[in-house]
Amino acid sequence: MEFHPAAPSAAGAGSMALSRDCDPARVFLIGDATDQHVSTVLARLPKEGTVVIDAATLPSALYRLSPEEGTFVDLAGEQVCLSPEVAARGWIRRLAPAGWDTGTVLGSRAAARLAARMTVLAALLRDGRISWVCGVDALFAAENKLVQYRAAQTAGLRVPETFICADPAYLAAELGEPFVIKPLGPGNFMTDDGRDQVVHTQAVTARDLAGVDLLGAPFLAQKLLTARAHLRIVTVGGRAWTAELDAGGLPLDWRQAARAHGSFVPSARWDSVERDAVCLAEHLQTGFTCQDWIVEDTGPAFVDLNPGGQWLFLPDSMTSQIADSLADWLRGA
Secondary structure: OOOOOOOOOOOOOOOOOOOOOOOEOOEEEEOOOOOHHHHHHHOOOOOOOEEEEOOOOHHHHEEEEOOOOEEEEOOOOOEEEOOOOOOEEEEEOOOOOOOOOOOOOOOOHHHHHHHHHHHHHHHHHOOOOEEEOOOHHHHHHHOOHHHHHHHHHHOOOOOOOEEOOOOHHHHHHHHOOOEEEEEOOOOEEEOOOOOEEEOOOEEEOOHHHOOOOOOOOOEEEEOOOOOOEEEEEEEEOOEEEEEEEEOOOOOOOHHHOHHHHHOOEEOOOOHHHHHHHHHHHHHOOOOEEEEEEEEEOOEEEEEEEEOOOOOOOOOHHHHHHHHHHHHHHHHOO
């Protein structure tokens, strides 16, 4: 097996005589510093003791990691160490930037390099000296929609009837027509010509799906809910913020309407739904969530939860409070 050592990174330059008594790392943000959500929280944190790292930037942010210790470079450019005496806190936004592995061939040397980086990052994410807003194992579990619905039903929340099934006729009989299909896995992908393709929620009939392999890339099928309003609820710990969007004139998947992204308004009339949203987040052990709920004539229903979701498209009065709350938790305030 060939081994080609990399050139010394900024983290390692001039550091061979590193002292074991370096200052402690206090905050870890897993993500890209240029990501707007990450940078919004970073603006509220001190540079000293704050480490920003993901699979793409690992070579420049990590100096040394062993079973007993870890040394990193903080935003001030100084080396900081994981310390059992000083608690560190962290928030996982994204393990790697979008498209960082685009074009990588499975089984290639490039794929092996990327997998090795992810393995190192996984070890950091499971380091007991860091407390996470949402731990990596809980995060991966909570991203699974079937796990979300199971937890929501256990908590007594209303959810749309849901199936994964190869038979469109069965889905039509159980759900009525039209019914909804949505991705169970990633909701977007890169096309061969480099374009980002978003897979939106759609209303279909059994006839529309004739001949379609529904288990090739498994989709969720759900009973169609007729929305009067859409709710985006953000939770941080035991706090929740709700923004409401009038569904009138919008497509089934409101993301398809550009105007909808700037039309959410703060709403204080969903206290019981906020309590349910916090309860669901606690059940899934996710200290941060972005949740989507639909309000029908018969009341609200839970439809989706993202433990690393977006909130900056919501009204400024909400986004600043959410960012403040995340930063306060990370500082231990």
